[in-house]
Amino acid sequence: MRAIAIVVGGFLISRAIFAADQAPAAGNSKLTAMLAAKDANGKPIITPEEQAYFSGLNDNLRALLDDLVQKEVITRPEHLATLLGLQLRPQKMEVLLQNRCVLCHTDPESQSAENLFSVGTTSRQSAVHMNLKEVIEDVHFRRGLSCAGCHGGDPTADFGHGFVKEWPEKDRQKNRAWVVEFCARCHSDPKMMHDFNPSLPTDQLAKFKDSPHGRTLLDKHDDRAPSCVSCHGVHGIRPAKDPQSKVYAQRVPETCGACHADAKTMAGFTRADGSPMPITQLAEFRESVHGRALLVRGDLGAPACNTCHGNHAASPPSVAQVSRSCSLCHSANASLFDGSKHKQAFDQHRWPECGQCHSNHAIAKTHDSMLATGPGQLCGDCHREYARDHPDCIKTADYFHDTITQLDQARTRFIAVSERFAGRGLDVEPINNQLTELGDALKKSRTYVHSFSRNTFQQVAAPGEEAVKQTDALIKKAGEEFKFRQIGLVMSISFIGLLMLAMYLKLRQMEK
Amino acid sequence: MNERAEAAPATSRRHFLDLLLGASFLGWLISIAYPIIRYLKPLPQTGPTGPAHLTRDETSKLEQNKFVIVPVSGQRVLVLQAGDQLHAFSAKCTHEGCTVTFLPGQSVIWCPCHDGRFDLNGRVLSGPPPRPLTQYLAQRQTDGAIVISEEKAQG
């Protein structure tokens, strides 16, 4: 009797524990019902993909969803469908499900159209900041921040709507100067930033305040000036390394160009010398070597606007700063130039060293003809105007031009010959090795032009000329080899021919 | 059969023809044998196929400058000596293709065109190069010869 009681009791207890474990089962029915709901035409409201997504969720997320359904935060299957249809990854889903702001603002029953998040892929619609997918991908949409971090309130409360006191009550859309202070609440606070991303710098506001952008916005109160959100966006702020970020290297030119290439926006702004601000930089950059490298070839080592101008402290470089920017990558040319006669001369004229010959935005592919001294050519024109009492300098330019052109022409010629010889079956590897040397010497020569000194230039041009000599010798040797083959062929053909003749005569003789 | 009267010139003609036949046959044989014999004689330097052996000149350059650039299967390869370790990399910079050089004092492979720098594993240290340098296998053999071959993944 006792044994039976113990057994039955044990069984009932384990069942109860088991049932408690399954407690959500009781609540499951509401959620299950919603999942199985059908619309007026009998079609299920929750599509099979959304069902599959739901089944793939971990227990925690499913429990969260069930909880929301229980608490009647989610009341309609259409709302549930919207949320499941986002197909979010688990950590984002978790943040979303614990965020009443988003949950409410995705429910058409609770919100008017202008306060409703739209769902869909990123598109350049005007209310892009109301695109839920953009919001989800924002770096701020994470635990501890999300909506309340900027908008204030309590995301766990039912209808919390406390707005941040730093936001001005009126004129929030005009007079945007408050934006930078608002973002800087966190972003200039090292302790705050340490909690969320220790490796981010915190000096953006300080830099901005001291820049033309900052002074225009904060001192001159001109709303055309950019604030943080102008470049970084409002809701879909992504890290700069993310290709979809507005400040990703390849998108920086178009982000800057949104204002700087627009006549209306730039109207009235002037440069330091009083001339109107140009709006041609973006177009010039796009056509330049740097623009093509960055935007067409996808070379992320190429500079975008911020590489030379800075981003938060963006400002036009001073005359001296130009060459220092260029020398970040073009160090060889810079060091050669610094030791050259041109440095003194350019500094006297207060010319921007690199930019004087190569331009700043419209940097075109260099051409050997720039060294030429004829009318309309770079070196010649400048020297005839500014360096009339140094006639030997033009001769140096001529020397550079002639040497480089000779090397270049020789190289083109040799490449054609090498291909022809290769087609004839000759060994062109030694020739190609010399051609590599020649190509290297040519590249170096074009760099060493920046020393504007014959001696220095000779250091790298001489190996090139040597390579030309060697290649000439090798080509001659290859030509001789081919002649040898032809002669060998003629000789063996004559032997064969003679033998054939002898055999033919013998044949005739034998058959007589 | 020729008549006796014609026998003498006929046999001399036949004799000449036989001579011609024999001589031309010999000439033909020689024109075939000569290339074959020259082909069969091995070249002075050993082991010509596959991996490249450093020549004497190249080996002495390596000892002097701590690096040398050699052609391997039509590609230029940088062979360098750091301490007593031999390394070999493609000498073609991954940025714009300039030939790199080795700075023994700084243990750095340097591309003079845009100041790109690579470490002794070929990885990019600084500058614009986007990818590391391809590695080659450099082996010092028992007889002191240095052999460079392409490093291939197993498979």
Place this chain on the structure above:
Amino acid sequence: MQSSFLKKKPKVNGAEESQGVRGWLDRRYQLTPLVEFLRHKEVPIGSHWMGWYYLGGITMFFFVVQVVTGVLLLMYYQPGEATAYESIRFLTTKVPFGWLIRSIHSWSAHLMIISLTLHMFSTMMLKAYRPPREMTWVSGYMLFLLTLGFGFSGYLLPWNKLAYFATTVGTNIVKSVPLLGDWLLQVLRGGQDVTINTLYRFFAAHVVILPLGFVGIIALHLLLIQRQGMAPPVGATIAPRGMKFFPSFALRDALLWLACLMALATLAVFLPYGPGIPGMDWELGEKADPLAPAYPGIKPEWYFLWEYQLLKEFPPHLFGLEGPQVCLLLIGVLFGIWAIIPWLDRRAYHDKPSPAFSDFGWAAILFLTYLTLMGWDIGARGISDELAAMHNVARVCASWTLVVGALVIVVRYWKFGGRWFILSGAALLQVALHGLAGVSYLLSGVIAVAVAAIAIAISYMTNSRTDAGDAK
């Protein structure tokens, strides 16, 4: 008793006992009957052109060249991942006359296949396969297949990009063999994919297995020819005395071989990498890289182009089987028919002119020509849209083939009095339907075969079975 060998032979003028080396050999090996046989061996001459008889010898000459140059190449070639490509590069650039040996080897391979094809079709047209020479035909056919094997295996050995992808495409076909497909593929490739193991196997095949087989079968082939003499063509008037094989025919043979040698040398010097036609181009190029994407415009060697093109014409599924399987089946059937021609051709069997089979030969030639031309993508230049390019290729190649076919028919009609054109006509019909009318290749083939069958049936019913004119 003293051995007859050791007894000193008296020198007797005009005696049966021969002196010198010949005598020495004869006394030991009884060569006299052999020598007599060879002395009396004749080649039939008459109203037919002697030229066709030389083709077999020329093919053999090219093979001998292959063996000699092949052995020489073996001295420097090293199969292996790091050495195959490099050794050939070294061979052609640094080794004295290495370029010559390699170039001759490559040229001779292609020329051998050309002369072999001519030899095969000429013996077919001349009905040399009729009794008693059926096995000569069969052994020759086996030599043909072995030669294709030589070409395919040798192609991979340089281990360059072109060879690597051509071999991948070529060995892929084997997958479609029912039941054995996967096993065959793995055995052929030494694995699932083409790797260096494939090279090792192909090397073994190319250098040992195929040569052994080839030498064995060619010994048989030559033995049969020696025993039975060369076949006179059917219906030709044969002169009572033929041309003596030694020295007349043999010297002419040798003259032709020397001319071929001359051609080889000239080609090797001026066109060391081939005539530059796709599928006939052996520039070393770049080393094979299994990780690199496929070579654009990859094509097999020209003598495989027709198979390659034919495979492309089949849909993915047909009659419940996979397209390539049906194609292989068709090719197998065609090859099988070709092998047993001596037994199919009943008229030639009885030494009667057999115009139907000549026509069959011409149909085969036109069939192969059309496919090969299309395989070369002739007519595709400048057209970017793939479908439009395909249609244009079919159209241009069809035009060429029809012109050639019409020429063949005209020449056969006038010069050779041929009257049997049903099969070659059917082949041209297929060409016209596919190339000019845009009908699918298979459907045109079915239509052509049906038309031919009907025409043959009609001709059998209306004509009495008399010898219809001269054969050709």
